[in-house]
Amino acid sequence: MWNAADLPVSSPFLRCVIVYLCDSAPADIDNIIKPIQDALVGLVFEDDFLVSDVDSHRRFLADPIDVTSLPPLLQAGVAKGEECVYVRICDAQQPEELLMTISTQTLRDRKMDALAATYAKEGYLVLKEPAAGELPFDLNGYRPDLIAKKDDGGLIIEVRAGALPGSVDRVQYLAQEISKHPGWRFLLATVADADPSIVPTTADDLPTWRQLADKLTQARALAGNGAVEPALLYLWGIFEAALRKRAIAENIPVERLPPAMLLNHMYSQGEVSIAQHDLFREFMTIRNRMAHGANTTVDSVHVATLLNETEELVADWAAAKAV
Structure with a gap:
């Protein structure tokens, strides 16, 4: 976030990213770029000539907007529901970086092929882009990317190129509906998935809430003995396990995501506050x-704050599970 005390940037090759959250009568997107850049001269950068790249986007507030992968400031703008403009200034990409970008569709296809091969190797019967008649039960018109069958159950799999560009509410609903069929589970995969060989993806792979509470006691003892660095590293494992357990418990199908995406999605679902x-x-x-x-x-005070916040989340989520 820009600080009023900062001096204007004088380096060339800047990138200006604009997101215009608008109402039913918006201005033309190309007409707002120049006034915004002019307003930033002398505040953020010395001259708008320094801006070499511009990304400008317009989205209607009346339409569904998935905030899960958005920066917190932009998430707050969406949540407020009033017309506003989000502006970010950063370094521009080099042309060769832009030209060498692999298409998202190619990455998605590769991910589908890799998942199909993995589950086939594990003994599943894998169907890629199944027809309606190949579905194990009625999905109300939904067509998954993959089905992996084994015995009387299996996985309904959706593969996305990005970090959940659609509605998390929709996939949560799908997960809840699919879980009503014994032995079946919904799996949401993205090209940025964490390595499933090292990341727990089921409740059985994770500690119980009681075990997490015991681990928190151990982390607090480490910090109390002055071992703040080991305490912080140990605490991260506890916090991430709690996030993944909560996602699974609430049928939020994001447990395969890497930590940063997982945290963003749990924030978007109201499981953690913006603070x-x-x-x-x-x-x-x-x-x-x-x-x-x-x-x-x-800092030991920082570690103490993290311990308190993690203990509060674990206690709240454990209590919710017990209800």
Whole structure:
């Protein structure tokens, strides 16, 4: 977020990203670019000549908008429901980076082929883009990308190229409906999925809520003994396990997603607050730097705050499961 105390940027090759959330009588999208850039001169950058790339988007507030992969500030704009403009200034991409981008459709096709091969190897009968008559039960017109059958159950699989561009409510409804059929489960996959060989994807792969509470006690003991860095690394595993358990419990089919996407989706579903989202995003950044060997300062007060927030979430979610 831009800080009023910051000096205007003077480096060339900037990228301006504009998202116009509009009502029923919007301005033309090309007519708002120049006034916005002019307004930023002397505040964000020294001259609008420094902007070499522009991405401009218009979306109607009356239409469904999936906020799960949006930045928190843009999510807040959608939630408020009033006409507004989101602007982001960042470094422009090099031309060769743009030209070398693999099409999302190609990535999606590769993901489908990889999933089909994986489940076939595990003994499933895999149907790719099944016809209506090949569905195991009525899905109210929904056509999955893959079906993997084994014994009396299996998986209904949807594959997406991006980080859930559609409605999370829709896929949650599908997951709930499919779970009514014994032995069947809905699986949402994206090209950015975490490695399923190391990421738990079922409730049986994860600790119980009681076990997570015990692990939190151990993390607090580590922090209390001055071992704040080990405490933080251990705490991240507890927090991520809790997120994945909650997603599974609420039939939110995002348990395969990498941590950053998973956290965004759980925020979009109201499972974590915006303050918690921002806190845990910062937590994730520190944890990642430590895990990759960076020399990182860990504040004991910060760790205590993370422990308190994680304990609160685990307690709330465990209590909800018990109801």
